[in-house]
Amino acid sequence: MEFLFQTILNGLMTSSFYALIAVGLSLVFGVMHIVNFAHGEFYMLGAYTVWILFAKLQWPFFLAVAAAIVLVGLLGLISERLIFRQAHGQVLSGFIMSVGLVFILQVAVVKIWGLGKMKPVPAAFPEILNLGGVSTSWQRFIVIPVTILLLGALWVFLDRFRIGRALRASALNPDAAALQGISPKKCAAVAMLLGSAMAGAAGALMAPIMSVHPYMGHSVVWTAFVVVIVGGPGNIKGSIYAALLFGFLTTVITTWIDSTVADLVNALVMLFLLALRPEGVMGHD
Template sequence: MLELLAQTGLNAVYAASYISLVAVGLVLIFGVMGVVNFAHGELFMAGAYAIVALYADMNVPFFIAVAVGMAFVGCLGLLMEWALFRPLKDNPLGGLVASIGFLMILQSLAVMGFGVRMEHIPPVTQEVVRFTDKVGLPVARLYVIVAAIVFLSALWYFLKRTRFGWALRASAQDPEAAALQGISITQTARIAMFIGAALAGVAGALTAPLVSVNPHMGHSVIVTAFIVIIVGGVGSLEGAILASIAYAFVHTFVTTFWDGVLADIVGLSLMLIVLIVKPTGLFGSADRA
């Protein structure tokens, strides 16, 4: 029993890692641009397909493929910012609708390019870090955990310690005042969009060998990310990370001890309760919503 608990805990840490990568990107985009990016799950999917194309089909070394995938998805983010979110800046519902349109385009491009079938990706490594006989952490999952820690720390450093980061946070707080201080709102939006998309991309790329890669995989990812950012408080990066961890533990444990659908119901109910009791989220200040 203890071993099962420990193993489930490890699985939850892995889930928390990739969920927080996706959710933090979503929060960053929402904070700086005030737009809910419904296509964020599809950016995750695009990252996974980068691995299918480069690593599985073209035999590029895994970590190079991950880096290329990350950059590629970041560029998709730049494209969205340029083509959709910037022209629709004054239309609150517009960005949301446009991102739904973009989601459908990405999805059907994946279907046309790779087919609807689940992709088979050869495992990167079969090694497992053993703690006891029955408790172990596959190294492929360890990569995801390490990536989450590294990238989120880097993001924290960037936001709190660099001039660009200050500019980014300033324009998230008050775009007009930031613009008056000589900060280019377009430039900060571009940076936020690139980082946010790249984080989703790297999460998708690193988890690709561990999950079933298919064109519709983004759906559950975006639902999870929404739950997490609502519970954490829209616009709060720390809240998103803490909520990712909390959600991952609840969801993984309910899935292990009961079943997956029930875990989804529990997760959504938690979000609904948070919305009813404290709509600004557990850690949020409702600045932009």
């Protein structure tokens, strides 16, 4: 019984993390048709921001996280202006451009902060949290409420604001934004800002838990892609469901076997689902 609760708790934490990463990616893909491979690097930069501000400059943790969200969001905005806008919605060009951006950001980080040893980020909340017999550290737990908060805020934005509605409409149908009277360019900029900010938030939250290094975005971004595909690209609700599915799948398999097998099973599950329903498993039908 305790084991079950522990698994559920771990599963929820993993799912929250996946959802935070994948929803941003899905939004960017839906609105801009960019398979943004540099999303993982945005996540990495979020973690670096926390390392600098929180671990080195001793800022309060949440202030550092907020700063990471803002900074990475702005970086996303800049990269949209300079690079992704030139892809003109072509999936292939956008993807390859983001690959180029990955190379650039990784080398920049290596050059500025060095490759050497990992960047230690102490836990901001080292206390142990006890929940009905199962325990985890507050630091790990915090990802769940923060994710719910951020996704809630995103939902309010997409639902209550005109530009948010335009964004949501254009994620499902590219021409729809124009109908709402908002230029696709503006939509793209906002999507990129929000999407990158969420990647930054994920990186910032995970910095004390994960090891912070220049290549940390790699494996994360692929899991996020798997989640987005299964959820149906551009479908935010679908991404959240898929994040739950893969979050629990990963947790269970990692507990029982190991994380490599978990990655393997994730990939195979996605391929299997694609073979059954190529147009996206929870796609908008």
